[in-house]
Amino acid sequence: MEDFVQLLKDKFKILRTQDVTRFISKNENILEFVLEKTHFINNLYVDIPMFQRLWHILNDNYKPNKCKNCDNYTNFKTMTLGYNESCSQTCMIKHRPPRIYTKEELERLSKSMSGENGPMYGKSVYSVWVEKYGVEEADKREVKFRSKQSKSMKIVYDNSSQEQKNKSIHKGEKNGMYGKSIYDVWLFELGKEGADKRMAEFKLLQSSLSSGENNPMFGKPSPKGSGNGWCGWFMPNGWFFRSLRELSYMINEIYNKNLYWENGELKKYKIKYVDWEGKTRNYFPDFIVGDKYMIECKPKKLHNSPNVVAKKKGAEKFCKENGLEYKLVDQDKVEYKIMVKLHDEGIIKFTDRYEEKFKTYIHKESNLKRS
Numbered sequence: 001m002e003d004f005v006q007l008l009k010d011k012f013k014i015l016r017t018q019d020v021t022r023f024i025s026k027n028e029n030i031l032e033f034v035l036e037k038t039h040f041i042n043n044l045y046v047d048i049p050m051f052q053r054l055w056h057i058l059n060d061n062y063k064p065n066k067c068k069n070c071d072n073y074t075n076f077k078t079m080t081l082g083y084n085e086s087c088s089q090t091c092m093i094k095h096r097p098p099r100i101y102t103k104e105e106l107e108r109l110s111k112s113m114s115g116e117n118g119p120m121y122g123k124s125v126y127s128v129w130v131e132k133y134g135v136e137e138a139d140k141r142e143v144k145f146r147s148k149q150s151k152s153m154k155i156v157y158d159n160s161s162q163e164q165k166n167k168s169i170h171k172g173e174k175n176g177m178y179g180k181s182i183y184d185v186w187l188f189e190l191g192k193e194g195a196d197k198r199m200a201e202f203k204l205l206q207s208s209l210s211s212g213e214n215n216p217m218f219g220k221p222s223p224k225g226s227g228n229g230w231c232g233w234f235m236p237n238g239w240f241f242r243s244l245r246e247l248s249y250m251i252n253e254i255y256n257k258n259l260y261w262e263n264g265e266l267k268k269y270k271i272k273y274v275d276w277e278g279k280t281r282n283y284f285p286d287f288i289v290g291d292k293y294m295i296e297c298k299p300k301k302l303h304n305s306p307n308v309v310a311k312k313k314g315a316e317k318f319c320k321e322n323g324l325e326y327k328l329v330d331q332d333k334v335e336y337k338i339m340v341k342l343h344d345e346g347i348i349k350f351t352d353r354y355e356e357k358f359k360t361y362i363h364k365e366s367n368l369k370r371s
């Protein structure tokens with residue numbers, strides 16, 4: 001029996017995932033073996049794709065994958081990433097670890113938060129409600145709060161164009177949204193102390209997120225053979241980025257605003273389109289935000305390129321049929337120094353190849369500064 005495992009591992013080395021799953025489906029003995037080996041997930045998921053089963057076998061993983069924070073099961077992501085770490089966005093946000101600060105930042109934070117000694121300090125709104133009204137009433141209030149919250153977030157997202165939003169975000173506090181909904185969410189989730197920290201952190205990050213023009217690193221063309229762009233993981237939610245544009249969009253427009261999002265790489269978002277040669281192909285968008293927008297991040301200068309236009313056509317058709325709206329966006333790239341900071345704090349991790357590249361860049365940068 002065990003040599004089937006080796007056989008599949010060998011196949012996977014030379015074949016694409018879909019060819020291995022096809023091989024499994026066509027081979028009765030192996031199919032039976034795979035189904036039996038992965039029987040334990042049968043009741044946990046609907047519509048289990050063959051590659052999910054294959055993943056368990058390739059990784060010698062024969063138990064259900066549970067959320068790192070609670071007792072729920074997590075969803076399968078991709079062959080490379082395996083399962084999600086958290087069961088849901090809400091669970092993840094609730095258990096998000098505090099960021100690590102540099103000395104300088106801690107000083108700035110403590111200055112901005114001094115004198116906060118009220119009875120509410122450090123307690124979440126929920127725990128105050130529990131104390132005051134008991135669990136039942138607190139739960140009711142929580143539900144009410146969340147439904148109000150999700151409405152206000154949708155409105156915020158609907159009301160302004162990308163450009164307007166970018167402008168107002170960079171102006172920081174002037175934007176009414178930040179004074180209210182997001183801070184309220186944080187207050188609710190993290191308590192006053194946590195919310196204040198998060199807000200200070202957010203402003204800090206925001207002030208460093210600006211146009212890539214002054215950025216010594218990103219203006220340069222990538223070295224030969226470097227592929228399409230910087231790729232790696234945004235650790236707070238385990239999402240894999242394929243360009244700095246995608247990463248910047250995640251930080252600026254999704255993570256910092258605590259918006260609900262989904263990875264566009266899910267099977268249900270597979271889009272058929274006809275490429276410029278007339279061939280039918282598949283593609284996956286970058287993000288789905290707030291169950292409403294399908295987001296594709298591309299530099300503005302490429303928005304009219306044949307490839308992007310062809311994908312856009314297919315995506316718009318898909319969106320029409322699925323009640324979504326397609327948006328091609330050009331996000332300012334995260335600045336060099338904030339990249340270094342995010343990298344130092346483990347908030348982003350590059351793939352091995354780009355880790356190497358990043359180190360070289362940092363080295364060159366610090367040499368330049370010294371000379």
Ligand SMILES: [Zn+2]
Pocket residue numbers: 067068069070071072086087088091092
């Ligand atoms: Zn969970």
